[in-house]
Amino acid sequence: MSGAVFLIDDDRDLRKAMQQTLELAGFTVSPFASATEAFEALNPDFDGVIVSDIRMPGMDGLALFRKVASLDPDLPVILVTGHGDIPMAVQAIQDGAYDFIAKPFAADRLVQSARRADEKRRLVMENRGLRQAAEAAADSLPLIGQTLVMERLRQTLKHIADTDVDVLIAGETGSGKEVVATLLHQWSRRRTGNFVALNCGALPETVIESELFGHEPGAFTGAVKKRIGRIEHASGGTLFLDEIEAMPPATQVKMLRVLEAREITPLGTNIVRPVDIRVVAAAKIDLGDPAERGDFREDLYYRLNVVTLSIPPLRERREDIPLLFSHFLKRAAERFGRDMPDIPAAVRDHLMSHPWPGNVRELSHFAERVALGVAEMPAGKPAAPENGGTLPERLERYEADILRQALTANNGDVKETLLALGIPRKTFYDKLQRHGINRANYAGRDSAKDGSV
Secondary structure, eight states: OEEEEEEEEOHHHHHHHHHHHHTTTEEEEEEEEEEHHHHHHTTTTTEEEEEEEEEOSSOHHHHHHHHHHHHHHTSEEEEEEEEHHHHHHHHHHHTTOOEEEESSSOHHHHHHHHHHHHHHHHHHHHHHHHHHHHHHHHHHHHHOOOOOHHHHHHHHHHHHHHHHHEEEEEOHHHHHHHHHHHHHTTTSOOOOOEEEEEEETOHHHHHHHHHHOOOOSSTTHHHOOOOOOOOHHTTTEEEEEETTGSSSSHHHHHHHHHHOOOOOOOTTTOOEEEOOOEEEESSSSOOTHHHHHHTSHHHOOOOOOTTEOOOGGGGGGGGGGHHHHHHHHHHHHHHHHHOOOOOOOHHHHHHHHHTTHHHHHHHHHHHHHHTTTOOOOSSSSOOOOOSSOOHHHHHHHHHHHHHHHHHHOOOOOOHHHHHHOOHHHHHHHHHHHHHHHHGGGGSGGGGGOOOOO
16 A cells, blocks of 8 residues: 655646656545645644645745755655646756656656656655654663663663563662663563562561561561562552662572572462563672672572672773763753753863762752752872783773873864874874773763753
8 A cells, every 4th residue: 555645736637647656556536626724734743745736826836845854854856847837847856856747648657757756765764764663662661871881771671671670770879870770671472561660688687578478467476467578569560679689588488489480479478379470680799700699599599690780880881871961961951950061170180080989870860959959079199090001001001091092172173182192193192992981971961961870
């Protein structure tokens, strides 16, 4: 089935003949006797083609083309011309009209032109839809980052989200583990179910089992009524266990049983209840390292470790910091009813030199202080490169930090950055390539897209 056509011609007989030709070819035709009438019925989301005669009373075809081009320059307009109108039609083609057809014309000439224009319009509308979908996804499911490691993380999330595989997320405090867990839920077919989060490190050992498994009345002192546990409440959805390394050993044994059998036994009863859950666990230590794992059960670790996602700390993806900061600053300014402030050089230096031990969470709070005008810059020199590695490796990291600081201080301006660094242009670009630094990330940060993490 072909697309839609707005057909405009003041000649009733010719209009009917063209309408019949196009409808036999599969088009849905809306006929109009005047260009004014057709334009009033047009909207920017029209996904079809316009076929119009040139010579008409009132608004002619050329005037209609100019008005359509101002509404949407990608909307194809085919002009039907008499012999004397051909020079005007050629000029219209140069101005952006899709095609012109000289009278008299064969029916197939009209159909072929309309089909090609329809294909072009479909491609334009599909691309627009994809861009809008991507922007909507970025706004509602934020995961900001242009570095390769973040692109790979997004790809992996989309690849595994719609499976029921259990996932272990590793990352430092404030790196965005719960955001990743939420994305796994929202991008999966379980998104209609509950997303239930529990921080295992925030509950005392005497309470965590009741929270997870629920209890019956009289199961223990103070249990006066039945309680549905977090696991059962997450049935049909996703259970997110944050700081799972803090889960007590006795509870770990029961959790292992849940993962293996997908069933629970609430406190105070012997009745086994099946549960349909996906478990996403997060740890701020390396559970694969026996020295860090401590008393965390090895068999539970391997049961959770079907897929492991690692979220890099900010200090390992510094190129993402300006983009993230711009987002958080814009969001904070809107929240506090302030204008978006300019970013002074001291703030830019701090962004690229500070180690950000609190990661994204710390960066977000810093952006809020900048928006409020109460941010205090630490005195002294920028933070030294991370410890560890050989001397050449440390020098490489230090050189990369100097490049980032210079770019930040000069808003990504190459000329000013070269003057500040005192190096030739070719050397500058060679070093950017070697360190994987994208200069574009340091210019125009105020226009960064919305998102978080």
